[in-house]
Amino acid sequence: MSTQRRRAARWPVIVLVVAGLYFLLPMVASLEFSLRDVHNTHSFAAWGRLLSYPGLLDTLFTSLWVAFGTVALTLLLMVPTVSWVHLRRPKLKRFVEGISLLPLVIPPIVLVNGVLVVFQDAPEIVNGTPLILVFEYVILALPFTYRTLDAGLSAIPLATLVEAARGLGASWPVVLLRVVLPNIRTAVLGAALLNLALVMGEYTLSSILLMQTFPVWMVSTGRTDAGVSVAVSLLSLLIVFVLLFLLSIVSGRRTRELRPFTPSAS
Amino acid sequence: MTVTEAAPEAVKRAGTSVEFRGLRRSFGEVAALDGLDLAIAPGELVALLGPSGCGKTTALRVLAGLEQVDAGEVLVDGGDVTGVPANKRDMGMVFQSYSLFPNLAVRDNVAFGLRLRGVAAATRRRRAQELLELVGLDSHGHRYPHQLSGGQQQRVALARALAIEPRVLLLDEPLSALDAQVRTQLRDEIRRLQLRVGITTLFVTHDQEEALSIADRVGVMRSGRLEQCDTPAELYQRPATAFVAEFVGTMNHVPGVVAGQEVVVAGHRLTLAEPAGARDGQLVKVLLRPESVTLTAEADGQALVSDRSFRGAVTRVTATLPDGTTLLADLPSVTAADLQPGAQAAVRFAPQPVLLAEGE
Structure with missing residues (x-):
């Protein structure tokens, strides 16, 4: 029995090691590649050239503001919508979930054209600038956002909390801001991070729309200087990791504070 | 755990009258409320009792503004509030499930409604503390809901409901998730608090013992209508209908034969409580409380x-x-000593008017 237990206990470790290697090996390889110099030597030359390349900071900032714009618009649209579905139309959950999955199967060119058609009469500031990407990415992020928020809302007794708040005098906006949002804070942060990671790495739509974003810059730079391109990719990953780390700290603290709905009966 | 003696001035107020007039509410084909009429006097605690699906919770939610009616009126202090949204009604509600905001400490939960009303921070803190003292949890203000037991959470929910000085207190089966001992304790505390504060209260429960022990009047509901609303004693001793008689307390169903305005049961003639619509000679089932049945040990008893x-x-x-x-009889223990299993006993019934079981 104890031998069986020891064998069973090994499996999680094996899985963890294999998964870790699967993720780490490409990164280690990338790091090694970015450090390669002439005559089989290694140096930080490619990392040093990073800042000197034109367009790095511009495209990075463009991607960042598009990312934060996407996060803001997505949450503004999705938190009330998913809450409404949970509260008022729970039978529509599957339907809405199905709709939210469509961006995964719709080809990017169709998505781009669809959004362009919708915004064809919009002002130049929307059509002619990376702002159009915000609207594209909101749709693209829909599957991840919906599922994350749906999981967060399913984990709390939403109807009871909302009704309690309403009974105490809260208007609907107050209910959303002071009751729903704080209690799905982890899910909201998770959705925000997924949005952020998606936008910071999305190439196809930006490229089709001829927008100079960070991933587009990475690809074009990679054609001339592979070392810098890989270094920037790693930097981009590092940014996402830092954000993930911050999120885990914040959500970890919140989880310890909240841990609701497991009261004892006494 | 006991409730403190003095209610804070903040929550002492004159009661409010409530009236339901012909409330109707359907969910698809099902009529949850089917012309419900009920009047609650200021400061009164009325319990709505009934089987699942009888509409009692719907009635309470309609009063809270959480449910709309298809027809009828809800009057509070004579004013029609039927179309008033929940957040404008000033109703304090305690739910069946734990409803404290998990992201807020206990003190902030209690002060939540006050904050929405723009009450100054210092006043909020003081009143939250008063309310927590009232429910005996003044030392738990800094804790979070998950750090409290179920009973404590419901006490905090009660304090939170009272903090806004509601016109009516609504209790939607607040004790059903608690174990028996805590349920009894908290039930008594709710009653003491309600009497001290003097707030009009509507209490919904499916537990008849709970309803009978806490309420000034108990309304028994059936299929969206009120069968009878009376004091617990009246309800038990003089049920208006067979449904109420059977729903409240335990009843024997004893065969009998109708004879005019009487019914013959095991050789005894008993008066019918109401015109039963049964013809002479008809076989019926008579409803008899166990305490109305007397058994005495007799060798030739039936x-x-x-x-x-x-x-x-x-x-x-x-x-x-x-x-x-089968006949159940509740007898004083001192006189029941001879009635051991296997003994023959003579049967007698209390000379009270009796009701006939429905559909029999």
Whole structure:
């Protein structure tokens, strides 16, 4: 029995090691590649050239503001919508979930054209600038956002909390801001991070729309200087990791504070 | 855990009258409320009791503004609030499930409604503390809901509901998630608090013992309508309908034969409580409370004692009549000593008007 237990206990470790290697090996390889110099030597030359390349900071900032714009618009649209579905139309959950999955199967060119058609009469500031990407990415992020928020809302007794708040005098906006949002804070942060990671790495739509974003810059730079391109990719990953780390700290603290709905009966 | 003696001035107020007039509410084909009429006097605690799906919770939610009606009116202090949204009604509600905001400490939960009303921070803190003292949890203000037991959470929910000085207190089966001991304790505390504060209260429950022990009046609901709304004693002793009689307390169903305005049961003539619509000679089932049945040990008695259950001052004796009918009798324990299983017993019934079971 104890031998069986020891064998069973090994499996999680094996899985963890294999998964870790699967993720780490490409990164280690990338790091090694970015450090390669002439005559089989290694140096930080490619990392040093990073800042000197034109367009790095511009495209990075463009991607960042598009990312934060996407996060803001997505949450503004999705938190009330998913809450409404949970509260008022729970039978529509599957339907809405199905709709939210469509961006995964719709080809990017169709998505781009669809959004362009919708915004064809919009002002130049929307059509002619990376702002159009915000609207594209909101749709693209829909599957991840919906599922994350749906999981967060399913984990709390939403109807009871909302009704309690309403009974105490809260208007609907107050209910959303002071009751729903704080209690799905982890899910909201998770959705925000997924949005952020998606936008910071999305190439196809930006490229089709001829927008100079960070991933587009990475690809074009990679054609001339592979070392810098890989270094920037790693930097981009590092940014996402830092954000993930911050999120885990914040959500970890919140989880310890909240841990609701497991009261004892006494 | 006890409730502190003095209610804070903040929550002492004159009661409010409530009236339901012809409330109707359907969910698809199901009529949850089917012309419900009810009047609650200021400061009164009325419990709505009934089987699942009878509409009691819907009625409470309609009063809270959480449910709309298809027809009818809700009057609070004479004013029509039927179309008023929930957040404008000033109703304090305690839910069946734990409803404290998990992201807020206990003190902030209690002060939540006050904050929405723009009450200054210092006043909020003071009143939250007063309310927590009132429910005996003044030392728990800094804790989070998950750090409290179920009973404590419901106490905080009660304090939170009272903090806004509601016009009416609504209790939607607030004790059903608690274990028996805590339920009884909290039930008594709710009643003491309600009397101290003097707030009009509507209490919904499916537990008849809870309803009968806490309420000034109990309304028994059936299929969206009120069958009877009376004091617990009236309801128990003089049920208006067979449904109420059977729903509240325990009833024997004893065969009888109608004879004019009387019914013959095991050789005894008993007066019918209401025109039953049964014809002479018709076989019926008569409803008799266990305490209306007397058994005395007699060798030639017609009932055979089959079981007995000691309940302190009273012993419940189970006996079988010759036709196989099982009869329950609650007898003073001192007189039931001879009624051991296997003994023959004579049966007598209290000379009270009786009701007939429905559909029999």
